[in-house]
Amino acid sequence: MAKQPSKKALQEIHLNMVRIRRFEETAGRMAENGKIPGALHLYVGEEAVASGVMQHLTAKDQITSTHRGHGHLIAKGGVFKLMFAELFGKSTGYCGGKGGSMHVCDMNVGMLGANGIVGGGPPIAMGAAFSNKFRKTKDVAVCFFGDGASNEGSFHEAANMAALYKLPCLFVCENNGYGEYTKQANHQAIVDVADRAAGYGMPGVIVDGMDVMAVYEAAGEAVDQARKGGGPTLLEFKTYRFYDHVGVRGMGLTYRADEELEIWKARDPIDLFEKNLIDLKVMTQRKIDNVYAAVDAELEEAVEFAEQSPYPDPAELLDNVYWEEGA
């Protein structure tokens, strides 16, 4: 059994969940208002997964993320200002405006990038885990991916190699029931992605991804196991995105029923957790309200920073295509 989280850990998890929710709501609004160019894949509804898993990781542990990656970066220690500046395409952003929403990264906190390619992350995380073992560190590499990505060959090759070499690697499947716009039942013949773990000789664990305490507990055991040299685990978190594949619309979608959304929204991971926190007397409603107020203030400042920041100089276009001596 993993050890129970401290009061401080519970508060940190809650803070991360709120940070992700409010960031995504704000970003969605900015995109609707035309302030953010391009496409946004928002993480609203799935906050428990990133927050619960990341609570077990240090800044030296690495993660690879997905096209729905803001939540992973925030939970790993991402800075709002740098994120918003990147989403706005400004030179002060995480990638100097070269990456945008689908490529935000922060090497200082071990975030090896959101990834626009479904299934792009697992081979890279496996490589990072190989590096950790090769360099004899105690660091763990975690790849986040969806039910859709579990049909990509890249996932299978990475899972096989991670198990074969007993790497400190975690495969975290955020099963939100849809591969882009296609229902899980229409893209794979299985219900539980975790079943696939057996094919690679690693444990597969199914967890309620709306219950952050369950996420925290399952991830804790898998991370401990990986850190001790016990090899990889496939964790499948059953979760749901409240919005569309892209953008902020949640209702009236052609490919999923509003009733289905309502059922999942009734188990909003943040509502569930806040109720729990109050019941356990970890936080009062007032303390919770203060968290939102502080996060909103930070967001306001970050948006202001992004808006005031300059766009990249066109002369920077060719910078960083290659590493260059002295550049």
Next chain:
Amino acid sequence: MSEAEQLEPRKLTYLAAITEGVSEVLKEQDNAFLAGEDVAGAGSVFGIFGGLLDEFGPKRVIDTPISEKGIIGLGVGASATGCRPIVDIMFMDFMGECMDEITNQMAKMRFMFGGAVNLPVTVTTMSGGGRNLAAQHSQCLEAWLAHLPGIKVVMPATPYDAKGLIIAATRDNNPVFVVLSKMLVAEEGEVPEGAYEVEIGKAAIAKEGGDFTIVAHGRMLHEALSAATQLKALGVDVEVIDPRSIQPFDTQTVIDSIKKTHRALVVHEAVQFGGIGGEIVAQIQELAFDYLDAPIGRLGAPFSPVPFSPVLENVYIPNADRIVEKVKETLGL
């Protein structure tokens, strides 16, 4: 070292030069390792990595599953986190299995991340026909790679360059593909002991001449040199340039030669349409149009997959005789 050895420069095969290059790298760089299909126990096809497992042990010379996406992913993830891996894609044709990892991850990670990451990863791979291995084990696909901003591509044609370019590739902080030629494994040439670099992006003048320029890389360098000997008998003094590096490409050396010879032929083993030759020709005409006395010729493989039957394959792959014919055509001989 004996007196005789000091007088006679040491000769190695292309194959032995590859092995020695990787060995130097593993000796020099603690965070380097070699991983790929059959690289350890079997020393890979043709034995290019033979003996490295015994020399460096299984922690640094690693057999992988037949999983090219995994192999390139291993190189990307490990190089992003403090290692300097050499990963091997046994045959260049197998790149089809991992083009996402090459195109969308390896090549552009540094750019997308605004320079936040370096990927000091080297990919070795074996290219070319001539061994009757048919359409899926014989291709030259360097143009695919050279088209991708963010990676470098070198194609050594001599033992000296094979060793020196492998070492240079592993010291580079960018992803570098070292595309080897399977027909050259027995080719002998001078190779110094110890570690040395051949500069990536610098062409070699393989033979000086004043009448005509032939640009040819990889195995085609040797066909071009042989053609130059035949043409000498016809009174044509050919200069042969080996680009060695496809990306970046040393345009200047080619232009300097053409300013002298005023005529050129670009030769490669890859399919002519969309091959790197088209790019080289375009650069020459943009930068040296006024120096040209004739249209620049191109010679590549016909627009077909590589055939199996030796009779067909011989027709398919450009050779010295066909190079001579093309040069004569250009000169009106």
